[in-house]
Amino acid sequence: MTHARTLLRVVLALATPLTLLACGDDDSPTGTGGSSSRLAFASDRDGNLEVYTVNADGSDVRRLTNSAGDDGEPAWSSTGRIAFTSTRDGNAEIYSMNADGSDVRRLTNNPADDGLPAWSPNGARIAFASNRDGNFEIYVMNADGTGQTRLTTNAATESGPRWSPNGARIAFHSDRDGNFEVYVMNADGTSPTRLTNNPGVDLFSSWAPDGQRFAFQTSRDGPTEIYTMNLDGTGITRLTQNTAIDNYPMWSTDGKRIAFHSNRDGNFEIYSMAFDGTDVVRVTNSPAFDVFPAWRP
Secondary structure, eight states, rough: HHHHOOOOOOHHHHSOOOOOOOOOOOOOOOOSSSOOOOOEEEOOSSSSSSSEETTTOOOOOOOOOOOOOOOOEEEEOOTEEEEEEEOOTOOOOOEEEEEEEEEEOOOOOOOSEEEEEEETTSEEOOOOOOOOSSEEEEEEETTSSSOOOOOOSSSEEEEEEEEEESSEEEEEETTTTTOOEEEETTSSOOOOOOOOOOSSEEEEEOOTTTTSSSEEEEEEESSSSSEEEETSSSOOOEEOSSSSSHHHHHHHHTEEEEEEEEOOOSOOOEEEEETOOSSOEEOOOHHHHHHEEEEEO
């Protein structure tokens, strides 16, 4: 796995080492329920990782990017643009584009790796992870790439930023206390607070639209599964339970569904489920590697 591909997996690779699967193409929908919204995701079904969109029922798969590099980690803004990570220019950088794949703009440009973009609720700013200062930390920038500012500063790995629905705080994961746990801080980087505390690996928290709960992935009970918890770290509830890997939860903007990727059916596909873990729907169906779901606001 190259360094660039490692960033596209980000800390996911630390929790569950993944192998890029052989590419293929089978866009037949399998979902029958869920929100009427649309999802962006990354897939290598056409040879390398590219960004696609799909209806929540698995229909109408559309390819948005077409580059020689890897394009992944899409994030959909309230203004209709999609930010994503790409290695098309060598190292991993952050770009944005319209929801139909047009008007691609490069937002970061440095010799380091930048990835995991996350839009603020009003679409004005983007939080992201970068190792430009030696190790991965959380940064923020304006939607046009200006005003890049570092928010976290320590020797640990900090990644996976996600804005709160009101834009006041940012959740992230860090191994600053020895293993990866979920933290939350003010949007200016102040007052970091640890929410989880166990020997497992806790990553990729996603806020519920009401700002009162998080979904996150954890290996505390073996293979990584999706859990939820209250804003203060209490009320931890397990949503998925199988011998496969369930990763990268993303709460829908209407609060009804949580999307994630899983290899429960043999290879990594996009799934969604009700917020309480019921009504699991397989969204994609391809022999390729489908990962990093992101709901359209």
